[in-house]
Amino acid sequence: MKATDQYQGKHVLVLGLAKSGYAAARLLHQLGAEVTVNDGKPLAENPAAQELIEQGLDVICGEHPLTLLDKPIDLIVKNPGIPYSNPILEEAVKRNIPIITEVELAYHISDADIVAITGSNGKTTTTTLITKMLENSGRTPLVAGNIGVVACEVAEQASDDDVIVMELSSFQLMGTDTFQPKISVLLNIFDAHLDYHGSKQHYIDAKARIQANQEESDYLVYNVDDKEVVAIAETSSATKIGFSTRVLHPEGLDIAEGHLRYKQTPIIALEDVMLPGRHNLENILAAVGASILAGSSREQIQHVLKTFGGVQHRLQFVKKHKERAFYNDSKATNILATSKALDAFQQPVILLAGGLDRGNSFDALIPSLSGVKAVVAFGETKHKIAETAQSVDVPSIQVVDVLEAAVHAAYAQSEEGDIILLSPACASWDQFRTFEERGDAFIQAVSKIIN
Template identity: 75%
Template structure:
């Protein structure tokens, strides 16, 4: 680890546990910091907090008392999910106490180069593709951040022979200060997480932090067809590599006459790519650009693109059963993600959708429903989505309570050659703890047919 001595003797408040807070507390203690941990969950229900007490740390549970700021606090490392509207954070800001996420901690100690990926959609697919391309090219990629292991845990073990491939959310990036990846990837920016950030401008500013400290010796791989992303890129000091599926990009990546190109050199025919979906071509361009810059070979990039079938729960091909194709897109927790999934197919689609009701309508899904022959809805939003489907005269609209019922109905409605797609357009929390649990339930229901 580099710069480990920077934390010796510092008084650090770790706000919020979960995986990232627990890992940060342990690492900071190992680096010689005086660590206080504060978590909202009561101690008797909090095994992670109990374990940290056993390791000699001061732990305060059940609330976030302002008295924690009465003694010396040099730094706060907060869980990304805790909003800056938290009263303790507001008071800390008034006292000019630095507030960071463990992503900043990971950067400061990492001996390995970092490839950082962010965007409103496509982060996980792009991160996984980069990792696969580097792995097959003989590099040692370590996945961290929003997927994989907590970033500071990975950075603690990484050497200068490794490369950390880090998926980052706006929540994580907002808590960075000196963070400077060797390669940053900025995929797209849509309206998202405004309940956390307050305004779209603040959301954009958080995303833009991925490249804000980069210099000319670093690289920014960016979507040259996204106006917001392009504006960010124009102000970046990094060496810029653009990508686009609609425009020519002479010094970057584009698609010409059915071929993906890098600096005018054809890499692979789009028809040879296994991963479905027009939107995934953007992810592929971004991943190929970052992987090339990090030393991946074109031969191995081609191999990955011919064999990679998708990230689990993100437009994941599950199986072919009775000549029906089943796809698991449980990670589609909003309308935009479901729209992208529907646009990926030129076969008839039976859509399974529904979940937590956030109070929004589903009218913005209508333009993407043109290729849908049947809709099966379930969960809290079942009636809302069904009403939207009926409003445009979808051939068949069925309403059920549970996902396993929806799978059986969808199969009975289907014909050979149909795509049966779970793409909920909603969060999972009405019936499942996570979108992963929902996706596994979908796969199990398919296997039970």
């Protein structure tokens, strides 16, 4: 951990616990700050708060009183999920009190270079690919941020022989000030989290924070096929490495003559890449670029791309049985994600879709249903999805109540060469607590068929 005295004696309010708040509070206390912790959960139900009290911190639980700002506060470290419409944060802005997330704190103490990844889609896949590509490179990759361990906990343990691979959301990036990764990766920008940010421009501005403090000695790996990303890149002072799946990009990463290329040098043949989907080619190109810049070898990159079948619940290859391939894309909780999953396959697809009914229609899914062989709809939205499939004459449409029945119905009508794909286009909360639980249930149902 890098020595720093910038928090010594500072009065810091940590707003919201969870993993990031707990880690930030503990670290700030260690760095000599006078820390007050505030969390909405009552103390009796809050073991993390109880532990911090035992460590000597001032903890206020059960409410968010504005009186917290009555005593001098030099800095607020907020949980990323707490919106800036929170009354304490609104008042803090009026009083010009700086507000950060623990990602900024992690940067201040990190001895290791940081590779930071953001985008509306593909962050976890790209982060995982980069991490695997950096293995055996002579530097130990440490995963942090949205996946892995809280960023400041990783930074506390990292040495200059390590490299921190950090997946970052717009919520986390919005709370950065001096954050300056050695390599930043900007994948894409779609409409997302507008309820939190208030407008698409505010969302774009938050994403742009990933490169805002970079200099020419740093690198920005960015998607030249995304106009919002390009607009951000045009303002960047970093050395820019673009990637494209659509056009030749000789100074960056592209696809030509059946190969993925870096600065016109072939890296791997497309036919040797295990991870399916055109959208994943963007993630792969971004990961290859960042990994090369961080010191990975071509041999390690090739090994990863030949063997990596996907992140769990994100177009994850599950099993092949009697020439039918099962894929778990439970993370596809919206129509855009399911459309991308369907576009990933050339083979006949039997789609399993359904879940929580949020009141929306599924008309936006229609263009991606043209090549679908069958739809098995389940959950609250089963009839809506079935009606959408009927409108484009999907050859076979079945409606069942639960996911396990959908798996059995899909397999019963499948043939050799078919893809059986769970990509729900809906949240899981009608029948499952999380999309991970739903994906696990799919895998279990597949195992019952095979065994």
